[in-house]
Amino acid sequence: QVQLQESGPGLVKPSGTLSLTCAVSGVSISNSIWWSWVRQPPGKGLEWIGEIYHSGSTNYSPSLKSRVTISVDKSTNQFSLKVTSVTAADTAVYYCASRPLYSSSFFDYWGQGALVIVSS
Amino acid sequence: QSVLTQPPSVSGAPGQRVTISCTGTTSNVGAGYDVHWFQQFPGTAPKLLIYGNHNRPSGVPDRFSGSKSGTSASLAITGLQAEDEADYYCQSYDSSLSGVVFGGGTKLTVL
Numbered sequence: 056q057v058q059l060q061e062s063g064p065g066l067v068k069p070s071g072t073l074s075l076t077c078a079v080s081g082v083s084i085s086n087s088i089w090w091s092w093v094r095q096p097p098g099k100g101l102e103w104i105g106e107i108y109h110s111g112s113t114n115y116s117p118s119l120k121s122r123v124t125i126s127v128d129k130s131t132n133q134f135s136l137k138v139t140s141v142t143a144a145d146t147a148v149y150y151c152a153s154r155p156l157y158s159s160s161f162f163d164y165w166g167q168g169a170l171v172i173v174s175s
Numbered sequence: 176q177s178v179l180t181q182p183p184s185v186s187g188a189p190g191q192r193v194t195i196s197c198t199g200t201t202s203n204v205g206a207g208y209d210v211h212w213f214q215q216f217p218g219t220a221p222k223l224l225i226y227g228n229h230n231r232p233s234g235v236p237d238r239f240s241g242s243k244s245g246t247s248a249s250l251a252i253t254g255l256q257a258e259d260e261a262d263y264y265c266q267s268y269d270s271s272l273s274g275v276v277f278g279g280g281t282k283l284t285v286l
Contacts, residue, residue, distance in 0.1 A: 100277060100278070100279045100280040101264055101266075103276065114274050116274055117274075150220055150221075161211035161266065162211075162221070162266070
């Protein structure tokens with residue numbers, strides 16, 4: 056079955072770059088799927104960060120667009136997230152998730168989440 | 176501030192019926208984009224509860240139902256059970272933002 060697994064440093068210094076990778080298994084990353092990142096600050100709600108298609112086409116949240124890059128590696132069936140110039144406000148559980156290609160589709164698979172703390 | 180508006184909290188006694196609203200605008204829910212609902216327990220990833228406004232994935236009890244009208248959608252839970260105590264989120268798509276949008280989440284308390 057489809058599984059997604061986040062990995063990356065759990066602690067990032069302020070002004071640094073947050074980097075996470077999502078390993079996809081059970082399905083090819085080249086399928087008709089948007090590969091997404093969603094985050095959730097402690098005690099708060101879900102926030103969509105952005106997504107990528109295997110062709111490299113991306114969509115980003117306007118509020119994060121200037122600091123976010125999502126990339127895909129078809130050779131390893133993984134996709135990645137980078138957030139630059141992080142502050143304490145970027146402390147959150149980061150989820151990778153997938154949703155079918157059409158615009159108003161739902162997230163059908165989620166990773167377990169990775170807690171990233173921004174602190175010196 | 177979330178694009179989709181949900182009440183922060185709702186509550187009900189076991190066996191009762193509760194509803195959670197999700198209010199959007201003419202660029203998301205009102206534009207005809209589907210609304211989906213997720214249930215989330217502390218420390219776990221969200222779980223799909225309702226997709227395409229009113230459809231239940233296999234395994235979701237029929238106590239959960241969804242509806243949509245105009246710029247709003249609703250999740251109804253009947254025969255409330257203690258195990259339903261969780262956070263609930265609505266999700267849709269926004270054409271002006273060209274991206275996915277979530278509601279702020281609603282905490283359901285079973286009294």
